[in-house]
Amino acid sequence: MPEPVIRLRSAEVSFGPRTLWKDLDLDISEGEFIAVLGPNGAGKSTFLKVLLGLQRLTAGRAEILGRPVSRGSSRVGYIPQQHALPPETPLRARDLVALGIEGHRFGIPFRSARTRAVVQDLLERVGASRYADQPVGVLSGGEQQRLRAAQALAGSPAALLCDEPLHSLDLHHQRAIADLIKDQASEHGSAVVFVTHEINPVIEHVDRVLYFARGQYRIGSVEDVMRTEVLSELYDSPVEVIRHKGRLLVMGDHIEAGHEHDASTGHGLPYGVGEMAR
């Protein structure tokens, strides 16, 4: 068996008396695509922070390629949650993508032909070549998000960590970015950890689901985890999972369309873990 890209053993994160999750044992292999689901505050982003070396575990260990996680690893790519770049950011779109290869070293006098070609290819694949030479600060949220995806892929990371990367993208670009991330897993062997509130846009790509709720987790295939019995037990409340034309609709007692569950109160359920097929 090849060494997993990501390994967690007895991992736990608690803040004071509140345990986000614990006893997490997980190996993620090369090329695997893991969707991380769960209500607001369940600890999905914290899970990514652990893998980025930005959040210490309260117990257990987390490794990437057999070494303890560390901040700023070049083997880890990260697509952060969307946030607007300041309008005065002194970078063109293609420079932002190139940072994924060059790192954050400013004043590089020379960019190799290979780097330029990789950047150009990624710009085209995320549909950003039209605005490649524009300052990033004037671009829309969705346009900036496509560049962040390209930047994270540019370094061909062993682990690609994505925090709601499709948020704010239109359907066409959701599909393009989801496919690009899947290609990164299947063609380049990156282990993908994909935090999302909405599994349907990536459901065909997902190998396993890691579902956090109420301080617990479930891990398994979509078929294993996204089931009425499994989610009702995890939430300790009735949940119904309906499949329709390959998509999932998840309903619970307290669910209201567009309202997300708050893990700290235990009320409500995550919206849009599946909306019905159009």
Ligand SMILES: Nc1ncnc2c1ncn2[C@@H]1O[C@H](COP(=O)(O)OP(=O)(O)OP(=O)(O)O)[C@@H](O)[C@H]1O
């Ligand atoms: N450093 C910290 N100190 C105390 N509490 C924290 C800290 N970091 C995160 N938390 C809390 O941990 C909980 C989990 O946060 P996290 O961002 O991981 O949730 P999430 O599942 O990604 O939620 P969302 O779906 O809303 O993005 C939140 O209630 C948050 O306030």
